[in-house]
Amino acid sequence: MLPKSPKPAFWKFIKGSAKVIFIAEAVCFAASYxxxxxxxxxxxFRHYINENFPFALDYYYKVGEVLGNSNLRQVDSAVWRAEGEKRE
Structure with missing residues (x-):
């Protein structure tokens, strides 16, 4: 029978780190979705994002325009402009 040698600590660290990274990626993917x-x-919510994180909303619109030929940017701006005129 062959003698068993202990696994190096380096491989335990690599396996543990891979699990943590995989879980972190899954959580980030779920949050972004x-x-x-x-x-x-x-x-x-888009209006809130527009006020606080306009760069994120710009990327959202760009992805929509590339994938779906969407005119959502124009519709949102028209609705927000109309709501702004009502308040004044």
């Missing part, structure tokens, strides 16, 4: 879904279905 949740934000995308909410931006895709909720105009008020």
């Amino acid at each position: 949740g934000v995308y879904y909410r931006m895709n279905t909720n105009r008020e």
Whole structure:
């Protein structure tokens, strides 16, 4: 029978790190999909993103224009402009 040699600590570290990285990527993917879904279905949330993180909304519109030939940017700006005129 062959004698068993212990696994080096380096490989245990690599395996543990890979698991942590995989879980972190899964959590980040789920969070980003949740934000995308909410931006895709909720105009008020898009308005909040526009006020606080305009670069993120710009990327969202660009992806929509490339993938779906969307005119959502114009529709949102028209609705927000009309709501702004109502308030004044």
